[in-house]
Amino acid sequence: MIERMKAAVDRRMILRMAAQAGFGAGLVAVLPRLADALERPDMLAGVRAVVERWVGPGKFPGMVASLGLPGRATEFVARGAEGFTDADAITPDSLFRIYSMTKPVTAMAAMQLIDEGRMGLDQPLHEVLPAFRHMMVQDTYDGSVTALHPAPRPITMRHLLTHTSGLGYTIIQRGPIKALMESKGLVPGQVSRMAVPSLFSQAAVVGLDRFAQALSEVPLVADPGTQWIYSMSLDLMGRVIEVVAGKPFDQYLDETLFRPAGMTSTWFQVPAAEAHRLTTNYGAAGKVLVPIDEASNSIYLDKPAFPFGGAGLVSTPRDYDRFLRMLAQRGTIDGVRVLGEKAVTVGTANMLPEGVLMPATFGGPSGFGAGGRVGHGAEAGVFGWSGAAGTVGMVDMIHGLRSQLFVQFMPPNAFDLLPEFQKALRADIVALLERR
Structure with missing residues (x-):
């Protein structure tokens, strides 16, 4: 099984996966009218159908999708269980390995130190x-x-x-x-x-x-x-942050970002008392899913070698949506300022050095900000990234819209789930507008 997984993973997989972190060209242009259509019921009918189609015997044990808009409660779609042998229902509070979706978290923490003048962007x-x-x-x-x-x-x-x-x-x-x-x-x-x-x-x-x-x-x-x-x-x-801040990197994140933002279920090590919420991660051997990190014996129950600022966090759909909402609101959430407005504004815009372009594998022109892809053209304002086990999260900084998909399988290009989700999400938003 491991050899078959190895054949499915290559260095371009990460880039193709990360390109899923936006809505895709053509969607953002319709967003200004979206708020007018929110009273319509079932605004995620297409996404709901995708989730239901991909959850079940011979498919995935469970997954969670979400859509959030300004001034509205986040809509979550959760189906299935936390593992094939785990009877616990999957929910927005289930724990997922978010891998590289850790990168924007670390990067935004660094942007706060830059905003405070404790280090420089071009230092x-x-x-x-x-x-x-x-x-x-x-x-x-x-x-x-x-x-x-x-x-x-x-x-x-x-x-x-x-x-x-x-x-x-x-x-x-x-x-x-x-x-x-x-x-x-x-x-x-x-x-x-x-x-x-x-x-x-x-x-x-x-x-x-x-x-x-x-x-x-x-x-x-x-x-x-x-x-x-x-x-x-x-x-x-992560090491830079702990030297500049004068405290361990994980402690700095907890005190400066997680607690102020109300992210109560985001850790580098899952506490034993919360292990029952952890999902199982699967490896794709062809089209068969084989458990590679079961919740009951997960490596994430142990203290890591160090807090991996690029790939180490476990979080929930609800927690990560709070992170995205905080970004959409320029650093505040529930009346609490977590990050400086400039830190967020600069960090979610294109920060690439002059003359540097993103790889063509991103499916179109794009920039890169503090740990995440930045959309250009029709995707202007879209900031986000994805994780190696099938998670993706994005925020439209212009209109305040957030979207996520949380599932656990590797490599994430083994199935067509992620592009199918993005297509359904676009169709749901367009359908909302057509029913006005």
Whole structure:
């Protein structure tokens, strides 16, 4: 089964998956009229049908979708159970591994420190972490780890936030650089107690400080500020945050973001008392789902090697919707200011260095902000990202609309669920308008 999963995962999968994080061209233009149609019943009929079609024997045990609009209670669609052998009904309060949807959380925490003047957006990284002062770069991407040249410019905080630092990623790189990373324990995530090839299958170095030090000893795969390359940048940002803030990264997130935002079920380690809410994660072996991280014995019940700022959080659809709603409201929720307005406004806009473009695999022109994709053209204002186990979340910063899908399977391109969900969501919103 593991070998069949390995064949289904490649470095382009992450990019194709992340492209699902928006509504798609043509939808955003109709949103200004949407509020007028909200009194109509069943505003998620199409999404509901997709969820019901994909949940059941031989499909998925359960999933949750949501749509949120300004001034309205979030509409959740939840069907099924938390696992094939778990009788607990899946709900908006079930716990899911959100993987790379952790990245916008970490990045927005960093934007708050920038907003407060405690570090600068274009400040060199080595001013906070001196070990990154003299970085070397591979002459050939994923080539030799001895044919190197000095980085022509320093890595900056902007580079870390936008994946333009030149740092690599264990799940993306190939050849000697991947082997070198793994030998140093640069494995910024976890999947299962069993090894899952092409994902996080090696042992991670213990401690964010040791992670950062080891990463500084590995060559960059590109010159800083020249290319968008999916990377461990947001994991490293976790170390930056704890040095600048003077407290552990996970503690800083809890005190500065989670508690003020009312995100009461978002953790790097699931408390034992909450384990009953955790879903099971599945691996797709062809079209068959096999459990790779069961809730009762999940690796997320253990303390992680360090708080993975790029892929480590477990959260609920309700909690993550609160995060998105807080962004949509420019940093406030329920009358509480969580993040500065400028931190959110800048962080959800295009922050790419001049001349850097997103890969064509994103299905059209787009930018990148603080840990998430930023739509262009008809998708202007849309900010979001997705996770490696089938979760996706986005927010339209112009109209305040939020949408999510939460399910647990890897790799997320093994089925057509995500594009089918996006198509149904577009159709539901258009149908609402046509019934006015």
